[in-house]
Amino acid sequence: MKIWDLAKTANRNLFRAKLRTFLTVMAIFVGAFTLCMTNGIGDGLKAYVETQVKSIEGNRILFVRKKLPAELEDQMQSKGPVEYKAATKDEEGNTIDPNTMMVTVDQMDSLRKRLPGVRSITPAFPVRSEYITMEGARKYQVGLGMLSEGIEQKLEAGSMFDGTNQVILPIHLARAFDEKVENLVGKTVILAYKFGEEGELKDRKLKIVGIATKGMIANLNGFVDAATAREIYKEQMSEAPNYNMFQSFTVQLERQDDGLLKSTKDKLDKMGFVALSIADIEKRTYDAIGILQVGLNLFALVALLAASFGIINTLVIAVLERTKEIGLQKALGMGRFRVFLLFALESILIGFWGALLGIVSAVAVGTIANTVLAKTYFESFEGFNLFAFRPLALGAVMLLVCLVAFLAGVMPAVRASRLNPIEALRYE
Amino acid sequence: MLETKNLGRTFTSDSVKYEVLKDISLQIAKGESVAIVGKSGSGKSTLMHILACLDEPTNGTVAFEGRDYGSLSERERDKLRNRKFGFVFQQFFLNGRDTVFDNIVLPMRIRGLDESRIREAATGALVSVGLDDKAMKRAKDLSGGEKQRVCIARALVGDPDVIFADEPTGNLDSKTSGTIEDLILTLNREKGITVVVVTHDEDLASRCGRTINLKDGRIVANDTQGEHGEAGE
Numbered sequence: 001m002k003i004w005d006l007a008k009t010a011n012r013n014l015f016r017a018k019l020r021t022f023l024t025v026m027a028i029f030v031g032a033f034t035l036c037m038t039n040g041i042g043d044g045l046k047a048y049v050e051t052q053v054k055s056i057e058g059n060r061i062l063f064v065r066k067k068l069p070a071e072l073e074d075q076m077q078s079k080g081p082v083e084y085k086a087a088t089k090d091e092e093g094n095t096i097d098p099n100t101m102m103v104t105v106d107q108m109d110s111l112r113k114r115l116p117g118v119r120s121i122t123p124a125f126p127v128r129s130e131y132i133t134m135e136g137a138r139k140y141q142v143g144l145g146m147l148s149e150g151i152e153q154k155l156e157a158g159s160m161f162d163g164t165n166q167v168i169l170p171i172h173l174a175r176a177f178d179e180k181v182e183n184l185v186g187k188t189v190i191l192a193y194k195f196g197e198e199g200e201l202k203d204r205k206l207k208i209v210g211i212a213t214k215g216m217i218a219n220l221n222g223f224v225d226a227a228t229a230r231e232i233y234k235e236q237m238s239e240a241p242n243y244n245m246f247q248s249f250t251v252q253l254e255r256q257d258d259g260l261l262k263s264t265k266d267k268l269d270k271m272g273f274v275a276l277s278i279a280d281i282e283k284r285t286y287d288a289i290g291i292l293q294v295g296l297n298l299f300a301l302v303a304l305l306a307a308s309f310g311i312i313n314t315l316v317i318a319v320l321e322r323t324k325e326i327g328l329q330k331a332l333g334m335g336r337f338r339v340f341l342l343f344a345l346e347s348i349l350i351g352f353w354g355a356l357l358g359i360v361s362a363v364a365v366g367t368i369a370n371t372v373l374a375k376t377y378f379e380s381f382e383g384f385n386l387f388a389f390r391p392l393a394l395g396a397v398m399l400l401v402c403l404v405a406f407l408a409g410v411m412p413a414v415r416a417s418r419l420n421p422i423e424a425l426r427y428e
Numbered sequence: 429m430l431e432t433k434n435l436g437r438t439f440t441s442d443s444v445k446y447e448v449l450k451d452i453s454l455q456i457a458k459g460e461s462v463a464i465v466g467k468s469g470s471g472k473s474t475l476m477h478i479l480a481c482l483d484e485p486t487n488g489t490v491a492f493e494g495r496d497y498g499s500l501s502e503r504e505r506d507k508l509r510n511r512k513f514g515f516v517f518q519q520f521f522l523n524g525r526d527t528v529f530d531n532i533v534l535p536m537r538i539r540g541l542d543e544s545r546i547r548e549a550a551t552g553a554l555v556s557v558g559l560d561d562k563a564m565k566r567a568k569d570l571s572g573g574e575k576q577r578v579c580i581a582r583a584l585v586g587d588p589d590v591i592f593a594d595e596p597t598g599n600l601d602s603k604t605s606g607t608i609e610d611l612i613l614t615l616n617r618e619k620g621i622t623v624v625v626v627t628h629d630e631d632l633a634s635r636c637g638r639t640i641n642l643k644d645g646r647i648v649a650n651d652t653q654g655e656h657g658e659a660g661e
Contacts, residue, residue: 335503
């Protein structure tokens with residue numbers, strides 16, 4: 001029998017038992033639909049993170065922190081208690097305390113001298129602000145971060161820092177000041193923050209240089225330049241016991257150079273630090289989403305597995321029901337393999353129709369959900385589509401479902417192919 | 429054309445052996461019409477199955493045109509049945525929901541022919557059985573006699589050398605049986621197709637050129653009766 005005739009016969013056989021076929025296809029449909037959706041969420045997150053992470057750029061920057069004691073001693077496996085070690089001094093006489101995550105400014109200076117090709121090291125100065133306002137405007141709370149030299153934040157308007165006492169506003173806040181955010185560039189805002197032991201408020205005038213594009217980080221946060229952050233930090237923290245001790249810092253290289261970036265990372269690693277470039281952070285985020293995606297997909301695969309038992313059941317019944325027909329086909333000279341193929345094709349077709357329905361519905365539901373969510377829950381996440389459907393991923397779902405369906409069909413198809421024609425014709 | 433030598437067939441059920449056929453040696457020449465008769469349990473159906481390459485003998489040999497079935501692979505056996513043999517069964521084995529056309533072209537589809545050749549052969553077969561106006565009817569809507577004619581058309585469509593008919597009139601009333609008998613024997617006479625019929629129907633058996641009578645798995649009579657059976661009409 002020609003393969004095309006077999007496929008037509010298989011399809012006709014399926015439509016003979018309409019309800020049964022429909023129910024089995026529905027089970028596969030649920031599995032395929034779920035798989036498309038879970039995979040779509042993963043891809044949606046990846047696509048979103050890509051646009052978000054890409055809102056910060058800088059390929060000569062390393063984010064650095066000290067290694068955890070466990071990382072240092074490679075104790076991740078042993079998980080024993082960590083032994084106390086006395087502080088030591090490095091060759092420049094700086095105290096190195098292995099029991100704290102904090103790094104002092106002196107240590108950073110010493111590091112800069114020992115690392116060739118490093119232009120500057122900037123600690124991550126924490127800035128605690130109370131409110132931000134403009135003349136004639138209300139007071140708003142604002143989270144302020146610091147952008148080290150060499151990090152570029154994507155901007156709606158304006159430009160990056162070119163001096164001190166400058167601020168980049170998040171777009172939501174900027175819109176509260178002026179709907180036409182580009183009008184704000186060059187204007188002055190007043191930042192109020194607590195300082196000293198009494199905690200009285202102090203004002204500082206900052207010039208708006210840019211408006212940050214919406215993103216995961218820049219959604220509510222504004223940024224000040226490193227020098228301003230340092231000054232505010234000094235005012236707020238100079239009396240504190242852990243003044244000038246930081247949990248992390250950034251390293252700015254003199255030039256963009258992947259080799260230099262790598263060698264600096266390696267050197268920092270040997271000195272007991274964890275250094276990550278923006279590319280590394282992107283990769284880590286992607287990996288995390290990838291794991292999430294695999295986890296979600298596993299649920300969908302379980303649904304698909306359950307559905308495959310439906311296929312087995314349907315085909316076993318079909319073989320019993322059509323025993324005489326198979327007997328006739330075999331008597332009339334249809335070979336074992338063709339009989340096998342006929343049932344395998346029926347199985348694959350169930351998978352095919354289920355997958356087709358699942359994919360089409362998933363794309364439809366996903367697209368509608370994206371539109372609705374964009375207008376409601378994710379309004380503040382501009383450009384965020386919860387579901388992203390890549391043609392390649394959808395094609396892979398189709399192939400996978402057909403493969404699962406085929407595997408489910410093997411047992412009944414083999415049974416059919418092994419029937420003895422005489423016994424099959426006599427079957428009641 | 430068909431030849432068996434010392435053929436034996438033993439079935440084993442619950443470790444008890446039943447010797448269904450014993451030492452059967454016979455020859456069927458091209459163009460003959462042969463009726464295999466005997467009581468139920470005499471082994472006549474088994475003999476036909478072995479001759480038709482649907483079952484294998486336990487002892488002895490069976491050959492078609494000098495080719496011993498024992499030397500054929502499964503694929504060759506499938507091909508032999510598909511190309512050289514036609515089958516007519518008592519219970520028809522038609523697919524009720526399919527059209528007459530789809531039912532009769534099954535052997536051609538199995539053979540893997542082109543649609544145009546399939547149509548040509550189907551039309552010829554339908555004309556031969558007088559059902560050319562019912563090609564697109566569903567098989568379940570036909571009368572018993574018409575159904576059996578569809579079966580004969582299906583047996584005929586592949587231009588076979590031998591038609592094996594297992595109780596072809598067993599489910600039909602006597603008038604319809606007569607039509608079917610006529611049809612089968614006309615094919616035998618006019619197209620030279622060898623016919624092997626297993627039957628209880630004495631009328632049908634008497635109209636065949638030869639009757640092989642089986643009893644307890646042995647041939648007890650093997651008579652050529654000429655054309656005298658036709659005289660009754």
